[in-house]
Amino acid sequence: MSYTTVAHVTELNEDKPLAVDVNDDLSVALVLHHGRVYAIEDECSHGKVKLSDGDVEDSTIECYLHGSTFDLETGRPLNLPATTSVRVFPCRIEGEDVQIDVTTPTTDY
Numbered sequence: 220m221s222y223t224t225v226a227h228v229t230e231l232n233e234d235k236p237l238a239v240d241v242n243d244d245l246s247v248a249l250v251l252h253h254g255r256v257y258a259i260e261d262e263c264s265h266g267k268v269k270l271s272d273g274d275v276e277d278s279t280i281e282c283y284l285h286g287s288t289f290d291l292e293t294g295r296p297l298n299l300p301a302t303t304s305v306r307v308f309p310c311r312i313e314g315e316d317v318q319i320d321v322t323t324p325t326t327d328y
């Protein structure tokens with residue numbers, strides 16, 4: 220595992236996704252939900268829109284465009300029209316840093 224700092228803890232607000240560009244090819248939405256931080260790929264698998272613009276509820280994030288919800292833990296879509304999971308990444312707090320491991324995404328395709 221190789222963790223990279225992507226944000227400061229003070230940037231996180233409960234149920235308010237934070238969009239972070241990790242590198243040229245990857246953006247993630249950091250989500251503080253029920254006291255836990257999740258890192259989920261910030262692009263809906265149905266269309267190229269940001270999941271970070273959607274609402275967080277019941278351990279899911281909803282795509283604002285067509286309403287698919289994705290499990291924050293697994294990245295799995297829970298309703299149509301999306302049928303493919305998005306990647307989720309191990310995430311931890313180290314001191315005041317929010318770190319994710321982009322080398323070991325978890326998917327549930």
Ligand code: FES
Nearest residue numbers: 263265266282285
């Ligand atoms: S673009 Fe996300 S559900 Fe269609």
